Amino acid sequence: MSEIINNREQLTNNPSKRQAILKQIFKDLHDGKNVEEVKAHFDAFIGKITIEEISQLQHDFGDLSVEEMHRLHAKHTEIFKDSIEEIEKTYKPEEQPGHPIHTFVLENKELDKLVNIQIKGHIEDFVQADSPENVFKLLEDINLLLDIDKHYSRKENLIFPFLETYGIYGPTTNMWRINDFIRDAIKDSRQKLSSYNGDKQSVIDVLNFIIQEVSAMIYREENILFPMALNNFTEDEWVKIARESDEIGYCLIAPTKVWKPERHAFDENAISEGYIKMETGILSLKQLELLLNHLPVDITFIDQDDVVRYFSHGKERIFARTKAVIGRTVQNCHPPRSVHVVEELLADFKAGRKDTEDFWIKFRDKYVYIRYFAVRDETGKYIGTLEFTQNIAPIKELDGEKRIMS
Structure with missing residues (x-):
């Protein structure tokens, strides 16, 4: 244990070497190295990782297959889980109703209930009997889940652009790819259920895939993306995001209030009379x-x-x-x-x-x-x-x- 502590302390005093080890860890995952072995290496030399360090890692996967992308993202989540350092804040505007992050988190709670309680329960019924009634229940669930497009679109069109202004590209590009995989799977499941032909296993497989990926995306958003945005964005930028959100719409639930920050001097309606x-x-x-x-x-x-x-x-x-x-x-x-x-x-x-x-x-x-x-x-x-x-x-x-x- 003392050796592990010494390793971590030495790297804390050498940020460039620490970053090099993090990049090597990601390369090892990409090359198919055993996850448990990589995780042990991570725990021994890194232990805890900050949002800033994650944002500096450029995850350029190139032209990987859908299956390979999912394999890597699942491994990344496994490595990071419970290892991201908490950020201490006294004033937390994101906890106020109407703040964009507050709304995103509310939507995630509804999405979590939909996929991990409602859809899972209806899959169990479907496994027992693929009756028209049980097929219809799942189809209704998937029609609700189509609303996730609004959640992902707000993220892609409002959160990602501001992250890019701060030089943060890796997480946004790869998260958008995963968003698209989830969208495609939802459409695929809807088609299979709408014209159900008795292929029970293919329906179960795509629904389980959706549950897994939606749940993993919720984790990535709340533990990586949202803290990263909160660490960088100004109050005026959050105001812009809040105002623009109505344009795209909300997923399963809408903000209960209009967010009013403590200080706000931004006037986007001003226009020259020239x-x-x-x-x-x-x-x-x-x-x-x-x-x-x-x-x-x-x-x-x-x-x-x-x-x-x-x-x-x-x-x-x-x-x-x-x-x-x-x-x-x-x-x-x-x-x-x-x-x-x-x-x-x-x-x-x-x-x-x-x-x-x-x-x-x-x-x-x-x-x-x-x-x-x-x-x-x-x-x-x-x-x-x-x-x-x-x-x-x-x-x-x-x-x-x-x-x-x-």
């Missing part, structure tokens, strides 16, 4: 903003460095956008599995190989037409990309004519 002179007219900033927000399309602009600089904010956006994406690179605004498409498109625009690219997809009750335009100045120099998104379902239904006086 005017902008353009080649074909003059508009006040207010007129310009209203004009853009009244367009029957959603537009987003990213600059030559791939940084999101503006998006319109109409009454009915097709895809959720929050102000937290402003100043964030567009690559980090997309799920990791689709980033390569974005990068290929931007590379073509910057090289001059393309000026436009179009996509069209079915999204919920909409038929969405997505267009990208390379924005170039009068000399042809690339200055950014304009994304143009429109629900064309009503247009496709048009027939005949309607003249202006009709």
Whole structure:
């Protein structure tokens, strides 16, 4: 025991060596080394790990399979469990109703009850008898669990961008990947239950997978992600996150109050009354903003460095956008599995190989037409990309004519 204590004390006085050992521990897990052996090494040389140390570890897994990603994350959770140092705080705004973290934690409690009590109980019934009634109970549960998308979307679009401003990337990228795996599993289970064909084991397997991964994500959020955010974000940043949360919505439960911090001097509604002179007219900033927000399309602009600089904010956006994406690179605004498409498109625009690219997809009750335009100045120099998104379902239904006086 004294040898273990000496090892830890020596590393406490040598942060770079301690970090090197942590990286080696993660490499050992990646290379398939026995978890118990790695855990013993961790306990002997590290013992306790801080949120700051976790944030410094860049977990770049590359193009791993879904199964390999899950294997690694499960091992990471096993190594970290009960080893994260508690943070002492006297004033804890996150414990106040309406604070974003307070809301996230409330949602996690509801999610935990749903997956570990309700769904588990209904799986037991289903194992005994896969009757239409028991299948329907599970289908109702999964329909409720679809709400988790709002929880994950707020995390991805509000928490992750601010972490990136502090140079913290590893946890956000990998957590988004796991979020997507969970989303896919929920959709898969819904499809299997909706058209149940008697394959009982495949339903049980995917539901158990969901329970395991949702529970593990709750642990990662509350012991790694949320403390990491609380350690770094300012009060004004939490205010922005709280205000933007309504845009995306809540999972299974909503905040009971509007959070009112002790001190708040941020005014996001202030807007200059100045005017902008353009080649074909003059508009006040207010007129310009209203004009853009009244367009029957959603537009987003990213600059030559791939940084999101503006998006319109109409009454009915097709895809959720929050102000937290402003100043964030567009690559980090997309799920990791689709980033390569974005990068290929931007590379073509910057090289001059393309000026436009179009996509069209079915999204919920909409038929969405997505267009990208390379924005170039009068000399042809690339200055950014304009994304143009429109629900064309009503247009496709048009027939005949309607003249202006009709």
